[in-house]
Amino acid sequence: MRNWPFFDLSVTTPRLELRLPSLDDLDELADRAAEGIHDAGSMPFAFPWSDTGPAERGRSTLQFHFRTWGELSPAAWNLAFVAVFEGEVVGTQGVQATDFPVTREVLTGSWLGRRFQGRGIGTEMRRAALQFAFAGLGATDAVTSAFEDNHASLSVTAKLGYRDDGTAVHNRQGTRTMLRRFRLTSDDWADQPDVEIHNLAPCLPILGL
Secondary structure: OOOOHHHHOEEEOOOEEEEOOOHHHHHHHHHHHHHOOOOOOOOOOOOOOOOOOHHHHHHHHHHHHHHHHHHOEOOEEEEEEEEEEOOEEEEEEEEEEEOHHHHOEEEEEEEEOHHHOOOOHHHHHHHHHHHHHHHHOOOOEEEEEEEOOOHHHHHHHHHOOOEEEEEEEEEEOOEEEEEEEEEEEHHHOOOOOOOEEEOOHHHHHHHOO
16 A cells, blocks of 8 residues: 555564554454453453453454554554464554654553463564564664563563563552563664564654654
8 A cells, every 4th residue: 555554564573473454454353352361350451441341342452453543643653563373363562652763762562362372472472573663663762561460461571681660550440550660772682583574664754764
């Protein structure tokens, strides 16, 4: 699509592909959301969008991605990739920033369909996103956060070499909960030669680069 080159953008690893989704990809991602992401009674997200019925989770997933497309500008953007593993859309991996040409800082966030968890896919999704940020976009910092009881996310963060970056108290559905923040710098990131970035150049001007 000549006026929206993001549909050709992708990041690949030996096991998976991150790509900006087609409408069919989004339909499949909505199915993953409807199937479930986490146990009942737990909440890994600061905004509890998943605390609804299956149909509403699916619709809100579509609407979120539509908003990211409509709101993308050099001043603020969220590249919300879908992750494709063995031919199936299994989750989503976001890389977002505000005033990136100045700050050179990205924030990552993701979720993975419940039946695909526990296979190392989440780690590989984040690894691909970080290589995209550092090697592709020239980021100097990548930040992330997770609630103190989100052990899966904290494990991925530890594996990839982030450093502690403070804490924040958060109101999680009426309960005082500690949010842990982490930072990874380009100096601490080792290049990942098995991660390949495709068709990024036409997207850069739209991102202010």
